[in-house]
Amino acid sequence: MDLLDDPAPGSNTPEFTVSEIAGTVKKLVEAELGWVRVKGEVGRVVQARSGHLYFDLKDDRSVLSCMTWKGQIPQLGLIPEEGTEVVAEGKMTASGFQSKFALNAQRLAIAGEGALMALLEKRKKALAAEGLFDEARKKPLPYLPEIIGVVTSLQGVVIRDIMHRLRDRFPRKVLVWPVAVQGQACAPEVARAIEGFNALSAGGAMPRPDLIIVARGGGSVEDLWGFNEEIVARAAAASDIPLISAVGHETDTTLIDFASDKRAPTPTAAAELAVPVRHELVAWVEGQAARMSQLVSQGITARGQRLRDMARALPRAEALLDTPRQRLDRATDQLGPALIAGVQRRRVRLADVSGGLRASTLQRRVENDSRRLSELSARLGPALARGVAAKRDRYETRALAFRPDALVQDQRRKTQDFQRLAMRFSDVGNRQIKGWRDHIASLDRLRETLSYKATLARGYAVVRGDGAVVTGAKAAKQAQALEIEFADGKVSLGGKAATPTKAKDTHSDQGTLF
Template sequence: MVDSPVRFDASGRLLAEERQGDNAPPLSISEISMMLKRTVEDRFSHVRLRGEISGFKRAGSGHIYLCLKDEGAVIDGVMWKGGAQRLAFRPEDGLDVIVTGKLTTYPGRSKYQIVIESMELAGEGALMQLFEKMKQRLQAEGLFDPARRKPIPKLPRVIGVVTSPTGAVIRDILHRLNDRFPTHVLVWPVLVQGQGAAEQVAAAVRGFDAIQPGGPVARPDLVIVARGGGSIEDLWAFNEEAVVRAVADCSIPVISAVGHETDTTLCDFAADLRAPTPTAAAEMAVPVRAELLAFVQELGLRSARSSLRTVTRGWERLEAMRRLLPKPDMLIGTQRQRVDDLGDRLRRGLSHQLTDARKELALSSGALRRGLLDRMTERAGQRLGAVRLHPRLIERKLAESRTALTALSRVYGSLDPQLPLLRGFALVRAGDRIVRSADEAVRAGAVTLTFADGAVEAAVGEGSTPPAPRDPAPKPKRARKETGEIGVVQIDMFGSSGN
């Protein structure tokens, strides 16, 4: 490795030394930077520069950083938050502006810059340039789309006006509304020019839109944003983005009447209808009352004439149809003749039937003579006398009936529950229940034995105690037998008793 040669100054010394008579002591970088800063700020404490904005940037702190350039040079610029909030427009790249401030240095980068205190557009050309840029940007967002526009009401009950309360604009609007159609007007006073005008106009439009229907303050059916004529700088508040967005977002139809007919603002593009002047806005808002009344009267007359014409044409058609219809005599003449014919035929038919009935009655009455009836009665008596009931027939019928009755009596006797008791059997009961098996008797313990001549109590099983004896049951009636048959007394159907 070759060592670099050591350089010596002209005197041939290696170390720096103070020399006698030397009045330029060495300075630090910070010292020279501060000296330069004071020199620049003292020399250029108030300057006005014109240039084109480039590299515009708004920091989160609210400060603005940009560059101003022309054809041959560039200078950095900074604008603190307080001054940025007072700007009357929104800076953008490419705008030609005039700034006022002081020059200073930034030691950290060895650069000089201007601290901007105020910023203005450099003439109307710059304003128009800013106007066109803002118009293109808002149009790209769809704020000027015709499909967003709302229809203007034909006859608004309440009109809200956003304008200055002291200018001639509000007087012109009220005067024209009173001439055409007196309407309730709500005025929201605002500044229409200068610092804070845009914020007040936007707040007024949003305030009208925020009024609820049915509240203490009537909600407008229409809003008019109005201002008199002026230069583009005077009308600039109505080009601000806050005003344009408030008008575009308003749910109430808005008429923009800013400036004269040749003046155009971005508010005109965002509104639902543009009026060339404030007075024209009042004319567009309401119709002429006298013309409206005349139109209504004309409609009434036309309606009456139309109704009368309809009735007249109806009568004419009815009369024409009436003439075409046949006469009533022609319609019912044939039916009348038919009724008369049927009446005659009915009378003749009834007469013939009556004659036939009389003849038949005469023939029948001739057969009902007294002698004939007496003979018929005598023959019937003879036939009745010939009929006799033979005694053997009756006796045979009685014998058959007696045999059948005897058979039924025997069946009845075989089913009588008392007959087994007469033969020595006994009926076993446990309370009111009949005992049918030995197990059931053992479980019952105490039973009652019923015989033909009475009942006794008995105990079943070892150690059982018989119950107290009951009254003897009544003896069953024994059937009386006669000649081998159960005696039954019958009433003979002919009045005699016995077999």
């Protein structure tokens, strides 16, 4: 077996390198199939980290690899989805590294209206499964928004219809965000407009709208396809501002209609949903005001009549005051006698109480307190001496259990405590004795005040007959001898021969004062 390449004599077969063959194939493919349109079903779809897009087109027998470079994606017009039938336009090319050919797809379009509707239904089911179309997440529209944001094109009649309708019903401030309403730029611009309105801050230089209207006139499925893109539906569902969708005519349906908070059949109908009719609102308010005024008037009339009915059932004011006036008159008549009787009762009680205040009673109390004070004073000294002796013995007994130096210190401390205690006992005893003496002195002063001798000093005298106090003229006549006591001395008189004089003051329990 010959392992070396040795061409046979007379052979004219040309020899190529692998790179030459690959380059030749690439040139032939690009020359013969420069710009082509390929129809097929989208298979595997992959977007690399670099941003390039790779996908397959297939039919029932073959598979064609396709790629779209990162810079070509914005002009692609449609992001391929697996299972969608599309028409791809681009240039055929071949790779010399792996001997493969592929289509550099630069434009994509759905292959027919049936395929578009199938793709739309697929997207609708996927977004509905995520909950983007749930009624629970839809927000109510404001009754009368101050600012309305409109996302539409400035070239069409849609914006004029909306403005005209708003002026007729209820003029409001309108912010217009111009966008493309069909074509490749439609979906990203509409999504950015919705997100831009939501990004505005309340009270800023550009006011934030209270309501958003996304509007477009009628058209074919291809014309309205930008509003069927997923980014538009997600932007409408994520809007914090209530959103009205008014895309196409009443028979046209797009994904934004399901994701919005309210769908309007036409842009004009969207303006009617946005604001009420001003004249109707004014008329309604005036009607409510008239009804309220009528109801208030009827209520006041009914309550006035009820008040009058209840007033007739009440007694007259004069009749209500008759009984209190009679009670006042009776109380006035009884006041004078009641005061006099009260004074008399208190005078009798005072006489009864003062009868027990005799000088002899006070003197006995003073003598008893003096005797008790003397006894306590006599007992205080020996008691203190006994207490001091007992404490001294206890201190001396305890002092034997300590060291000599400790005993000295302890003895000194106890001596100081003893001295303080003795001083406290002495102070307490002195204060108590002083208190008793003050009390006895006050009682003695009270005794002297109540004694008849103080009365004698004011010019009165005490008459005694046969050694006993004489309290009347009859007793004085019967006495054998009379003695008259004055403040400065006593005078003796004959008894029965003496003529008694008339008493000049009331009788006392000590005798008769003349």
